[in-house]
Amino acid sequence: MSQLGETAEELPRPERFADVAGWFSPVDQLLFDWFLRRQDEREQRGDLLELGAYLGRSAIFMGGYLREGERFTVCDLWDSPAVDDPNSAELSFSYPTLTRRAFEANYLSFHDELPLMVQGPTSVITSHVGPCSCRFVHVDASHLYExxxxxxxxxxxxxxxxxxxxxxxxxxxxxxxxxxAVWGAVAMDGLRPIVITGSKLYATWGDPDRARQELLRWLKTRKDLWHAVDQVAGAPLIRIKGKDVESPTPPVSRHGAPRGHDSFLSSRGSAARRLARDFLPPVLVRALRSSRRRTS
Ligand SMILES: C[S@@+](CC[C@H](N)C(=O)[O-])C[C@H]1O[C@@H](n2cnc3c(N)ncnc32)[C@H](O)[C@@H]1O
Structure with a gap:
């Protein structure tokens, strides 16, 4: 299945979250889940924003935490030209066939409505998203310092x-x-890191102490996550690693096989599934699998 097609037939039709191309590791899915659920439990209201959405992997995940009355905005150039040569080179090297329509097809496979999509450079985002309106922002657009x-x-x-x-x-x-840019903001601009993984740094301009303490309590309950605390620039910084981490339940695609059908015969899963694979006649297993493909 192509993730990057131009024609309707080639548009992505992911059957599972894992089918959506992108970069969003299980350990970061866990942390997004932890921060966003914590905001929910504390009834902290506010909008969500993602700068740099690519084909929607992290956006689809974030969209699952949107609540009534909140807005989710994503900003990306998708197939629009970049505003300067270095950014243009970055795009043609890393995302040569990215399209907005592929993002939309992916996103609508998991959610009923698209987020507000700002197609343009992230420098325009403050014209679309109001001051002090967001509770969670994912910054993942250009990787150039400026x-x-x-x-x-x-x-x-x-x-x-x-x-x-x-x-x-x-x-x-x-x-x-x-x-x-990020450590510059820590040194000069009051950004206060809470936790880092191999790929992402999570921070706030507010008070990070409570979140750090609660996160440390939660980490003690997770046998699949290694963690340590370092002193960095006079403040504690949690470091997390986890290779065989159990991801949070991912969003479910509308193109996935019906329950009790796909899940029954997929390659990973419950003892009942394994028993079915082992003891049903192969011809029946194959017939069920191919009927699943026809219906999805
Ligand atoms: C690393 S990808 C985002 C990955 C996505 N968050 C995920 O987890 O799958 C970076 C995205 O940033 C976009 N991008 C790069 N420079 C940009 C800019 N100046 N303004 C807006 N988007 C930009 C690219 O088009 C690309 O889709």
């Missing part, structure tokens, strides 16, 4: 005081500009 510093300034403007921001690729060798 763009990321702009995204940080916009995020600071739109984020509520107790809101949380997640920065992607804050330490990767291929994008030193993100590291420079």
């Amino acid at each position: 763009h990321v510093t702009g995204d940080i300034a916009s995020t600071r403007e739109v984020l509520l005081t107790d809101g949380v921001v997640a920065f992607d690729d804050f330490r990767s060798e291929h994008c030193p500009g993100v590291a420079a």
